[in-house]
Amino acid sequence: MFGVSRKWTNWAGNQTARPTEWVSPTSADQVVAVVAQAVSTGRRVKAVGSGHSFTATAVADDILVDLSRMSGVGVVDPHCAQVDVAAGTTISDLNEALAVQGWALANMGDISYQTISGAIATSTHGTGSKLTGLAAQVTGLSIVDGRGELRHLTAGDGDDFRAAQVGVGALGIVTNVRLKVVPAFVLRAVEAPMRLSSVLTELDELADTNDHFEFYWIPHTGWTLTKRNNRTDESAVPMKRTREWWQKSFLENTAFGALCAVGRRAPGFIPRLAKVLPSSGEVTYSNASHRVFTTERRVRFVEMEYAIPREACAEALRSVTKMVEAKGFRVSFPVEVRFTAPDDVMLSTSTRRASSYIAVHMYRGTDFTAYFREVAAIMADHEGRPHWGKMHFLDAGDLAALYPEWDTFLEVRRRFDPEGVFVNGYVRRIFGLAD
Numbered sequence: 001m002f003g004v005s006r007k008w009t010n011w012a013g014n015q016t017a018r019p020t021e022w023v024s025p026t027s028a029d030q031v032v033a034v035v036a037q038a039v040s041t042g043r044r045v046k047a048v049g050s051g052h053s054f055t056a057t058a059v060a061d062d063i064l065v066d067l068s069r070m071s072g073v074g075v076v077d078p079h080c081a082q083v084d085v086a087a088g089t090t091i092s093d094l095n096e097a098l099a100v101q102g103w104a105l106a107n108m109g110d111i112s113y114q115t116i117s118g119a120i121a122t123s124t125h126g127t128g129s130k131l132t133g134l135a136a137q138v139t140g141l142s143i144v145d146g147r148g149e150l151r152h153l154t155a156g157d158g159d160d161f162r163a164a165q166v167g168v169g170a171l172g173i174v175t176n177v178r179l180k181v182v183p184a185f186v187l188r189a190v191e192a193p194m195r196l197s198s199v200l201t202e203l204d205e206l207a208d209t210n211d212h213f214e215f216y217w218i219p220h221t222g223w224t225l226t227k228r229n230n231r232t233d234e235s236a237v238p239m240k241r242t243r244e245w246w247q248k249s250f251l252e253n254t255a256f257g258a259l260c261a262v263g264r265r266a267p268g269f270i271p272r273l274a275k276v277l278p279s280s281g282e283v284t285y286s287n288a289s290h291r292v293f294t295t296e297r298r299v300r301f302v303e304m305e306y307a308i309p310r311e312a313c314a315e316a317l318r319s320v321t322k323m324v325e326a327k328g329f330r331v332s333f334p335v336e337v338r339f340t341a342p343d344d345v346m347l348s349t350s351t352r353r354a355s356s357y358i359a360v361h362m363y364r365g366t367d368f369t370a371y372f373r374e375v376a377a378i379m380a381d382h383e384g385r386p387h388w389g390k391m392h393f394l395d396a397g398d399l400a401a402l403y404p405e406w407d408t409f410l411e412v413r414r415r416f417d418p419e420g421v422f423v424n425g426y427v428r429r430i431f432g433l434a435d
């Protein structure tokens with residue numbers, strides 16, 4: 001289980017760690033042993049998933065617990081439509097294992113490289129105004145707390161369970177997750193450019209009449225790229241191989257990456273380069289849901305994303321568009337907008353409110369601070385809650401007012417981790433803990 005310690009870097013390359021030990025347990029008992037030993041020797045432990053968070057949430061400065069060897073998907077219980085998933089399983093492997101059994105996740109984000117436990121820890125979500133993020137699809141989880149005890153939590157455990165659904169890695173190490181699933185389904189995708197003014201006028205209709213609606217505003221243009229994914233009973237008609245390569249691999253990765261690289265060297269060209277994006281035309285295809293939800297991402301970037309009340313979406317986005325031009329920022333990455341239903345998970349970014357999500361990105365290696373700070377100020381005007389795994393500048397003082405059950409979460413955290421075994425710099429900052 002103990003491996004040679006080495007440098008850890010996240011996907012975006014903006015967070016690194018040099019843990020004193022790198023541990024790869026294969027069972028819950030081994031996780032218990034690691035945590036119990038850490039408690040008795042006054043050390044700290046941090047679980048890492050696939051390193052797809054942009055914040056320092058997964059940075060391990062002492063013992064790094066790599067869950068990649070705790071992977072696997074159980075047999076779906078058809079009576080309750082639930083499945084057990086080992087904590088280190090990637091969403092990609094989960095999707096394939098469910099598909100073989102004729103099941104699927106109802107909704108998910110736009111990539112599948114994350115582990116299930118990393119994804120729920122940060123309130124990862126997709127889009128769909130009648131659907132929640134992943135954490136609200138969790139019906140039970142097993143977690144090793146800061147005393148080294150393995151606990152099995154379900155809805156019957158009340159606050160403890162609702163806190164652990166989005167624990168931001170601060171309550172313990174999750175070893176197993178029980179998830180709701182749905183019978184496998186086919187999604188029909190329509191991807192088409194649309195004027196920003198039309199999207200904002202028709203926003204409610206677009207969000208409510210499509211199962212999964214999202215759009216990307218292309219900075220320096222009046223255009224968006226829209227994506228409408230709807231369930232269909234018809235058989236899948238996937239894109240032809242060459243078309244798929246052209247659209248998803250070449251245009252969305254190779255060509256887009258080249259455009260970003262040119263933009264980084266010569267930001268003055270970005271507004272002209274941006275005009276190329278809406279010319280991609282309409283694309284229609286259908287496929288197994290997980291193949292439509294998720295895409296390949298080879299162009300590296302850093303990202304900030306805020307959840308705001310659904311009704312504030314159009315006004316907030318208009319403010320972002322005006323601000324980008326007024327401040328003269330040169331932004332090569334589209335601004336992504338998504339929607340989710342409210343849930344009752346304590347630190348879910350959609351807790352108790354129907355939400356829209358506005359996400360801004362900057363190509364890796366480009367200074368993002370000024371742009372992100374301006375966007376953050378607009379989101380603050382709309383009680384914006386930052387994604388736990390994406391860049392933000394808030395601390396406990398700001399966050400407390402944004403979550404109705406903030407104090408309850410802090411009380412649960414104190415009980416779960418009285419010695420601060422799972423504390424790192426990020427946990428300290430967002431929960432206001434002393435050094």
Ligand SMILES: Cc1cc2nc3c(=O)[nH]c(=O)nc-3n(C[C@H](O)[C@H](O)[C@H](O)COP(=O)(O)OP(=O)(O)OC[C@H]3O[C@@H](n4cnc5c(N)ncnc54)[C@H](O)[C@@H]3O)c2cc1C
Binds near residue numbers: 052
């Ligand atoms: C290209 C890209 C696309 C993305 N798309 C989306 C999207 O569509 N929607 C969205 O909401 N987010 C999205 N994200 C963000 C991503 O889903 C989250 O940051 C997610 O947490 C990453 O999961 P991970 O397995 O990489 O976890 P990590 O980043 O490694 O860890 C995240 C947190 O989980 C904790 N953790 C990990 N494993 C455990 C465990 N077993 N027990 C307890 N805590 C644990 C870590 O300590 C840390 O606090 C995207 C990120 C990237 C880079």
